[in-house]
Amino acid sequence: MSIKHSINIQRLPRHIAIIMDGNGRWATSKGEDRLYGHWHGVESVRDIATGAAELGIKYITLYAFSTENWDRPAYEVNGLMELLIETIRKEVPTLNKNNIKLHVIGNVSMLPDAAKAELNEALQETSSNTGLNLIMALSYSSRWEITEAVKAIATEVKQGKLQVNDINQDTIKNYLTTKGYPDPELMIRTSGEYRISNFLLYQLAYAELYFTDTLWPDFRKEDLYKAIIDYQSRERRFGKTSEQVKKVDS
Ligand code: IPE
Ligand code: IPE
Ligand code: MG
Numbered sequence: 001m002s003i004k005h006s007i008n009i010q011r012l013p014r015h016i017a018i019i020m021d022g023n024g025r026w027a028t029s030k031g032e033d034r035l036y037g038h039w040h041g042v043e044s045v046r047d048i049a050t051g052a053a054e055l056g057i058k059y060i061t062l063y064a065f066s067t068e069n070w071d072r073p074a075y076e077v078n079g080l081m082e083l084l085i086e087t088i089r090k091e092v093p094t095l096n097k098n099n100i101k102l103h104v105i106g107n108v109s110m111l112p113d114a115a116k117a118e119l120n121e122a123l124q125e126t127s128s129n130t131g132l133n134l135i136m137a138l139s140y141s142s143r144w145e146i147t148e149a150v151k152a153i154a155t156e157v158k159q160g161k162l163q164v165n166d167i168n169q170d171t172i173k174n175y176l177t178t179k180g181y182p183d184p185e186l187m188i189r190t191s192g193e194y195r196i197s198n199f200l201l202y203q204l205a206y207a208e209l210y211f212t213d214t215l216w217p218d219f220r221k222e223d224l225y226k227a228i229i230d231y232q233s234r235e236r237r238f239g240k241t242s243e244q245v246k247k248v249d250s
Pocket of ligand 2: 019020021022063064065066069193195197
């Protein structure tokens with residue numbers, strides 16, 4: 001029986017961020033090429049996106065390719081870019097069927113032209129959907145993002161459009177690529193690695209972290225439900241005491 005019924009629908013995280021890790025090891029353990037794992041990872045993306053949409057989650061950010069991943073062997077990088085182009089082309093009908101709006105964060109200018117073209121088309125074709133916001137982090141890293149934000153803020157100050165004393169935490173948020181999205185309340189990483197790997201460093205400040213040994217190509221809706229149920233058992237204190245938090249809740 002599904003554990004879906006154990007989820008408290010009133011207390012869903014609005015935004016879940018996922019580091020989709022373990023494709024290579026999944027393939028290697030089967031005696032296959034790493035790319036085989038990446039291709040299978042797409043099935044997990046489809047399952048999790050539809051699962052999140054069915055639950056009524058508003059935002060999912062998926063870490064699909066990091067700035068550092070450009071340093072992998074050319075064979076793998078090229079294979080991943082091909083997969084990206086194929087997947088976007090093929091998945092738009094599924095996105096539309098599930099009322100999912102696609103977004104992208106990251107240094108998209110580094111992507112091959114064909115990928116950029118497919119991506120722009122998919123962004124356009126899903127732009128009027130009103131359900132789940134699916135944010136793909138592509139050629140993304142948090143240090144890249146923060147560096148870009150600092151450059152943009154410095155430029156505005158230099159041009160006299162922004163006063164130094166007016167810079168606050170909201171200003172910084174507005175210069176990040178995640179501008180307009182709420183901070184993730186839950187961050188999931190698959191494959192048994194316990195690290196953040198340059199993902200949403202600013203935005204995850206108070207996220208609940210959930211790690212699972214399941215490799216990404218094996219991750220399915222039930223695994224997502226498990227993570228959400230675990231999240232719902234946590235007490236989120238934001239620096240306060242447990243007593244203070246309980247008083248507000250009751
Ligand atoms: C995650 O799987 C996908 C990307 C980083 C593109 P990996 O390719 O990192 O798989 P492992 O961690 O080597 O098993
Ligand atoms: C993080 O996974 C990036 C993505 C899942 C896209 P990596 O496999 O690149 O991270 P490390 O190298 O294990 O930290
Ligand atoms: Mg990895």
